Amino acid sequence: MTVPAGSIPVVEFRGIEKVYGDGDYAVRALDGVDLAIHPGEFTSIMGASGSGKSTAMNVIGCLDVPTAGSYRFRGVEVGVLTQDQRALLRRHFMGFVFQGFNLLARTTALENVELPLVYRRVPARERRRRALDALGQVGLSDRATHTSAEMSGGQKQRVAIARAIVTRPSLLLADEPTGNLDSKRSVEIMELLTSLNRERGITVVMVTHEPDMAEYGSRTILFRDGKIVSEGVAA
Amino acid sequence: MIWLTLSMALREIRRNAMRSFLTMLGIVIGVGAVITMVTIGNGASAQVRKEVSSLGEDLIMIRPGADRGPGGVREAAKSFESDDVHAIRSEVPGLIAVTGSASRSATIVYGNANWSSTVTGCDMDYLTVSGHTVAQGRTFLPTELVSATPVCIIGTTVQKELFGVDDPLGLRIRVGTVSCQVVGVLAEKGESSMGQDKDDTILMPLATFQRRLAGSTDISSIQLKVAKNQSVNVVQSQVEALLAERRRILPGKPNDFSVRNVQEIASAMSSVTTTLTGLLGGIAGVSLLVGGIGIMNIMLVSVTERTREIGTRLAIGALGSEVLLQFLVEAIMLSVLGGIIGIVTGLGASYLVTSMMAMPFVVSAEIVLGAFAFSMVVGIAFGYLPARQAARLNPIEALRHE
Numbered sequence: 001m002t003v004p005a006g007s008i009p010v011v012e013f014r015g016i017e018k019v020y021g022d023g024d025y026a027v028r029a030l031d032g033v034d035l036a037i038h039p040g041e042f043t044s045i046m047g048a049s050g051s052g053k054s055t056a057m058n059v060i061g062c063l064d065v066p067t068a069g070s071y072r073f074r075g076v077e078v079g080v081l082t083q084d085q086r087a088l089l090r091r092h093f094m095g096f097v098f099q100g101f102n103l104l105a106r107t108t109a110l111e112n113v114e115l116p117l118v119y120r121r122v123p124a125r126e127r128r129r130r131a132l133d134a135l136g137q138v139g140l141s142d143r144a145t146h147t148s149a150e151m152s153g154g155q156k157q158r159v160a161i162a163r164a165i166v167t168r169p170s171l172l173l174a175d176e177p178t179g180n181l182d183s184k185r186s187v188e189i190m191e192l193l194t195s196l197n198r199e200r201g202i203t204v205v206m207v208t209h210e211p212d213m214a215e216y217g218s219r220t221i222l223f224r225d226g227k228i229v230s231e232g233v234a235a
Numbered sequence: 236m237i238w239l240t241l242s243m244a245l246r247e248i249r250r251n252a253m254r255s256f257l258t259m260l261g262i263v264i265g266v267g268a269v270i271t272m273v274t275i276g277n278g279a280s281a282q283v284r285k286e287v288s289s290l291g292e293d294l295i296m297i298r299p300g301a302d303r304g305p306g307g308v309r310e311a312a313k314s315f316e317s318d319d320v321h322a323i324r325s326e327v328p329g330l331i332a333v334t335g336s337a338s339r340s341a342t343i344v345y346g347n348a349n350w351s352s353t354v355t356g357c358d359m360d361y362l363t364v365s366g367h368t369v370a371q372g373r374t375f376l377p378t379e380l381v382s383a384t385p386v387c388i389i390g391t392t393v394q395k396e397l398f399g400v401d402d403p404l405g406l407r408i409r410v411g412t413v414s415c416q417v418v419g420v421l422a423e424k425g426e427s428s429m430g431q432d433k434d435d436t437i438l439m440p441l442a443t444f445q446r447r448l449a450g451s452t453d454i455s456s457i458q459l460k461v462a463k464n465q466s467v468n469v470v471q472s473q474v475e476a477l478l479a480e481r482r483r484i485l486p487g488k489p490n491d492f493s494v495r496n497v498q499e500i501a502s503a504m505s506s507v508t509t510t511l512t513g514l515l516g517g518i519a520g521v522s523l524l525v526g527g528i529g530i531m532n533i534m535l536v537s538v539t540e541r542t543r544e545i546g547t548r549l550a551i552g553a554l555g556s557e558v559l560l561q562f563l564v565e566a567i568m569l570s571v572l573g574g575i576i577g578i579v580t581g582l583g584a585s586y587l588v589t590s591m592m593a594m595p596f597v598v599s600a601e602i603v604l605g606a607f608a609f610s611m612v613v614g615i616a617f618g619y620l621p622a623r624q625a626a627r628l629n630p631i632e633a634l635r636h637e
Contacts, residue, residue, distance in 0.1 A: 063550060063630050084554050091552020098634065102547040106250045116551045118239055163551075 008075045010171050010203050011037040011060055016069035018055050018226075029055040030066065031226035039170070042197040042204045044214035047223030054175070056223065057207045061094060061173050062086040074170060091119055095164025099176035101156040103148040109135060109159045110144040116167045134166035135159070138192060154185035161192060165202065172196070174206040178213055190216040244565040248572070251537075258533040259573035261526025262613065266577025266606045267584065268519035273602045274585035276512025278594040280505040285595070286427060287501035293331075294364060294497045295471055297457040297478070301489055312491040314453035317441075319481060323457065327473050329465035334360035335454040337444055341411035343393060343437065345403075350396040354387075354410055354437045356444020364458040367438075372404045372419030375440050383442035385415035390434035391423045410437060413447045467496050516602075520609075526573065527613035534566050534621035545625050546633025559626035566618020567611060574610025578603055 018030035029052045037043050037060075047053040058064035059071060062078055065086075071078045073089060081089065090096075095116075103112045113131040122130070135141055138158040148156055157177060164172055174193065178186035194216050197204045206217060214220045222230045248255045300312040320335035338355040355361070359374055369388060379386055387410060394403055403417045424433040445452050461470050475494045484490055538545070545558055582598065589596045 058631050061550070063634075084556075087549065087552050087554050089552075090550065094552075096547075096550045098547075100543075102543060102634070104544055104547070107246075115548070118243075119548075119552050119557065 007038060009036040009038050009072070010041075010074055011035065011205070012070075012072040012075075013056075013059075014070040014072075016056075016059065016066045016071060018052075018059065018064070019067045028226050030059070032069070033226070033228055035221070035228065037171075037203065037205060039203050040197070040201050041219060042194065042217040043206070044217035044220045045205065045207045045223065046209060046211070046214050046220060048209070051223040052226040053207050053223045055226075057173060057175055057205070060171075060205060061096065062089050091116070092167070093170040095167060095169040095172045097157070097160050097164050097172065097174040097177045099179035101148070101153070101160045101180070103156055103159055103163075106147055106149070108145050108147055109140060109151070109162075112148070112159055113162045113166050116163060120167065130166055131162075134162040137165065137196070138162045152185075153181050154188060157181065157185075157189050158192065161189070161196075165196060165200075170203060172202050172204045174204065176208055177206065178208070178210065186210075186213065240560055240564050241568070243561060244568045247565055248568060254533065255569060258530055258569055259576065261529035262523065262570050262573030262610050263526075263577040263580065265519065265523030265526040266574045266610055267581035268522055269516050269606050270578055270581025270602065271585045271588070272515040272519050273512055274582065274596070274598060275588055275594070276508055276515065277597040277599055278585070278589045278592075280508045280512070281595045281597050283504045283508060284501045287497050287504060289366070291366075291460065292497055293461040293463070293465075293467055295459040295461065295467065295474065295494060296497075296500065297459070297474065297492060297494045299455065299492050301491055301493065313482065314455055315457055315492075316452055316454060319478065320454065320457055322477060322481060323459070323474060326477055327459075327470060329462045329470055330459050331462050332360040332363040332460040333457070334358055334364050334459075335457045336361055336441065337449060337453055337455045339449065341437075341448065343397065344409040345397040345406065348397045350393060352390075352393050352435050352437055354439060354444065354448065356439055356441040356448070358441055360460075361438070361458070364460050367424070368422045369419045370422035372417070374419060380440045380442060383440060383446045385413055385439075385443055385447065386418045387415045387437050387439040388419035388421060389417055389438075390421045390436040392432055392435040393437055394420055410439070411448050413439075413443070415439060415443070467498075471496060523609060523613060527570065527617040530566055530570055530614065531617035531621060533569075534562060534618055535624070537565075538562065538621050538625045541625075542628060542633045542636040545628050546630050546636065549628070549630035550634060555626040558628075559622045562622035562625045563615065563618045566622065567614035570610045570614030570618070571607070574607050577610070578606060581606075 013033050013035040016030050016033040016035075017028065020027045020029055031052075033052075033056065045053045045056060055064065059066050062073070065079065074093065076089075078086065078089070104115070110128070110131050113134050114127050117127040117130060132141065132144060135144055138161050140155060140158050140162065143151060143155060143159075148159070151159065172193075177193070178189050181189060190213055193204055193206070196202050204217070206213070208214050218233065220232045221228055297315070299314050315335060317335060320333060324330070324333045334357055336355050336357040338353055340351060341354045343350050343352055358380055362368065362374065372388070374388070375386060378384070387408070389403065397403070397408065398406070403420065405416065407414055407416050421434065421436070421438070426432055439448075441454075459470070459474065461467050471494055475490065478492055478494070479490055482491065548558060586596050
């Protein structure tokens with residue numbers, strides 16, 4: 001996939017380092033990572049546990065700050081932002097999908113999907129319309145009033161994806177989205193993510209340890225010992 | 236956003252209805268207890284005032300012994316004599332009734348029945364002053380008052396205890412060592428606010444009491460009723476001056492007797508109930524504090540339980556301050572809901588108690604508003620710590636929390 005010249009990357013790492021602890025016990029989770037993710041890409045991040053892939057994901061998602069190096073999100077230097085400013089960045093430009101779904105307990109699918117819009121101060125009627133629309137896009141229009149206890153794992157993850165895309169984010173971050181699902185549901189979720197990426201142009205970054213899942217992406221990055229060791233572009 | 240935060244908190248409370256109710260219970264009991272105590276106390280105060288005032292605001296009571304105020308010890312002092320009563324009657328203008336009386340407790344016997352009651356030696360002005368009326372029979376005759384005839388008028392309690400349903404008029408009973416004839420029965424007056432049975436009494440002519448029962452000419456109490464157009468305070472100071480002179484109190488020395496009007500007595504008595512009310516209300520207030528600690532405890536548990544949820548909210552883009560507000564509003568809502576339920580149950584309970592004890596039901600708006608405000612403050616004070624803890628969670632760790 002070729003990147004149009006002059007387009008600003010969504011994510012741009014330059015010499016990113018993340019060190020936990022200090023002195024002899026210091027752990028270099030990220031050790032000088034350079035990375036650029038452009039709009040419309042579907043990037044799979046792979047690596048063994050402890051390779052730094054999760055830390056990279058947290059830094060991309062502005063949940064964590066790098067120890068050194070420069071991270072620009074849509075051209076904005078994240079390193080100088082306060083915690084609240086980073087939260088606002090997430091609120092307005094990012095959507096998150098987690099391995100454990102993280103839906104609110106005893107809350108309907110519709111209310112779960114509405115949650116990010118609540119923090120965006122979207123009026124109730126508009127909120128409801130957009131949440132129903134997002135549920136429609138993940139094929140769960142008929143489950144709007146079901147609580148998470150009344151849904152299967154695959155359905156819960158679809159609700160989580162609806163929650164992540166309801167704000168029309170610039171970047172969708174998926175952390176092992178199929179980790180808790182059987183292979184059939186995994187394929188369905190991956191197909192959903194792929195179609196959202198292709199048809200709606202949503203930029204996706206996904207962390208996974210399953211090569212099968214990584215193949216759905218347009219590009220795969222492999223982490224080892226805090227460094228990117230290989231980068232392959234899907235055929 | 237405020238509205239949304241409120242509805243979010245309400246949903247959270249409903250999601251855990253049983254636990255929320257138990258959490259609120261501490262506040263419900265605390266507020267309920269404060270409201271009940273204070274309302275009943277106010278009712279008692281009001282009743283004391285009403286009752287003492289019903290004797291008439293124009294009453295003056297004189298007793299031997301210096302007055303030390305409520306709770307003070309009354310020093311032993313010389314009793315009054317009949318001459319003191321005569322002197323007041325002839326020298327102080329503007330009095331409708333002047334009565335000197337003496338009383339003591341005695342055992343009253345009729346047939347096999349006996350009963351212990353208070354015997355008061357008095358004249359007929361005593362009825363005017365004390366508000367008693369004779370329901371059956373007659374009052375004392377002037378000759379009986381002078382010649383110390385053994386006759387008596389009994390209250391309805393004494394009547395019931397000795398005679399049951401029989402007619403006591405004309406029968407002879409033994410009062411202490413004196414055999415005397417029942418000539419009248421007083422009309423029923425019921426209980427005083429202090430729980431004293433006003434019908435448990437026997438009246439006999441003062442002379443009879445002094446000569447046959449007490450064996451002395453002492454008078455332990457003088458009561459005056461002031462005429463409508465007279466100032467109670469003026470009469471009071473005149474009586475004070477007269478008695479001081481008669482009892483040879485040197486100028487500048489404290490009196491060895493007390494002259495008080497009904498207003499003063501009423502306020503002294505209600506100040507006792509007010510103090511008690513404050514004390515009980517304070518004790519009840521402590522339970523409000525305990526209720527607040529209960530809220531803090533549950534909110535801390537809730538923050539721990541919902542760590543992943545908080546992590547999710549933070550990842551979605553909630554600010555720390557928004558998470559803080561959410562938990563704070565939840566705590567405040569719990570305590571305020573508890574406060575409202577407490578106010579309602581407290582008012583209900585005190586209404587029941589006051590109506591059972593035939594007391595006036597006095598709702599004090601200040602105490603209701605105060606209890607409400609206090610429960611809100613409890614919510615803020617005890618909800619803040621857990622809320623801050625939630626707001627300070629690290630989103631990465633919160634998301635990883637199992």
